[in-house]
Amino acid sequence: MRNYILRRLLLTIPVIVGVSTLVFLFIHLIPGDPIQVMLGESAKPTDVEALRRALGLDRPLSEQYMAFFKGLVTxxxxxxxxxxxxxxxxxxxxxxxxxxxTLSSMCVALLISIPLGVISASKQYSLLDNGSMFFALLGISMPNFWLGPLLILLFSVNLGWLPVSGRGGLLHLVLPAITLGTALAAKLTRMTRSSVLEILHEDYITTARSKGLHEGFVIFKHALRNALIPVITVIGIQFGALLSGALITETIFAWPGIGRLTITAIQKRDYPLVQGCVLLIAFGYVFANLITDLAYAWADPRIRFENKNSD
Structure with missing residues (x-):
């Protein structure tokens, strides 16, 4: 396991370098003059040139890249x-x-989707199964920019149970976490159901049942763990997406996170801060993929041995 983790960490290094390079090129090679955009069309030429020199944008692109990468390392x-x-x-x-x-939203999604997906698979075509699939369809169909204000109107304005916005105690976290976690829970419910259904038809599940094991033990001990690989894939992808998808939710609930900071930086045309925020979001995806690879090895030890044999 230690060698597997080390290999994955080493493979992450070139990915980080590549992502950093893409972020740099994306910011620097987009059409238009970012300095002119920051200062406006009425800015004086002397002010434009002064800001360009202050940001180092008057230097060749290769020098800017080296300075950017040196700053990133330090x-x-x-x-x-x-x-x-x-x-x-x-x-x-x-x-x-x-x-x-992000973590609260992920917890909300997992607490809903994993039990619901497993039970739905074990009760295929039942009323519970149909109800869970209806929930999944409804959750996927509701965008954050619609669900968030709806929850505010219901639980904050009309009922007065929860605060409208801001970051404070646990109650401030409820509505934004539900807003972000609902769509993810819908996706994971469908994926969990599909994966568990496929595993339940395997021979070793039939053997476990024939030994007289309790149905709940067979499903949660044998079926669920072997069905986790595709579920972990979706979780890893969506974890990175939550970091960037929180742009909308953090703005709606005035949550003081990276998403709201990015929106503010864009509105104020703060070019260096936008680059830093985009870089962090990109690193979030890389980190999520690394954790996903490690979770693969935990869920299915055969992956570690396959990688070892391939080396």
Whole structure:
């Protein structure tokens, strides 16, 4: 297991380099002059040139890339044009809020989808199965920008049970976590049901039942773990998506995370801060893929041995 983890960590290094390069090129090679966009069309040429020199955009692209990568390695991502604060410190201060929301949303999704998907598979074509599939269809059909305001109107404005926005105690986390977790729960419910149904037809499940094992033990001990690989894939992809998908939800609920910071940076045309936020979101996807690979090895030890034999 240790060698498997080490190999995956080493493979992550070139991926990070490639992602960083793509973010740099995406920001620097898009059409238009970012300095002109930041300052507006009425800006004086001297102000434009002064800001261009301050950001190092007057240098050749190769020099800009080397300076960018050196700053990335040393943790120096520059300073925000709007606040004058270091970008890394600004992002780090917002990161706990985004991770809190992301993990809470993931917990909401897993607590709903895994039991519902397993029970739905074990009771195929029953009323419970049809109800869970209806929930999955409904959850996928509701976008965050519609579900979030609806929950605010119902639970905050009309009932007064939960706060409307902001980050405070546990109650402030309920509505945003449900908003983000509902769509993910719908996807995972369908995936869990499909995977468990496929496993339930395997011979070793029939053998376990013939030994007189309790049906719940057969399903949750033998069937579920072997059905987790495709479910883990969806979880890994969606974890990275939650970091970027929180852009809308954090804006709706005024949640002080990376998503809202990115929107604010775009609105204020804070070019270096936008680059830092995009870079963090990209790294979030890389980290999610790494955790997914490690979860594969936990769920199915054969993956570790297959990788070892292939080496």
């Amino acid at each position: 943790g120096n991502l520059g300073v925000s044009i709007h606040t004058g604060q270091p970008i890394l410190a600004t992002i780090v201060s917002r990161l706990p809020a985004t991770l809190e929301l």
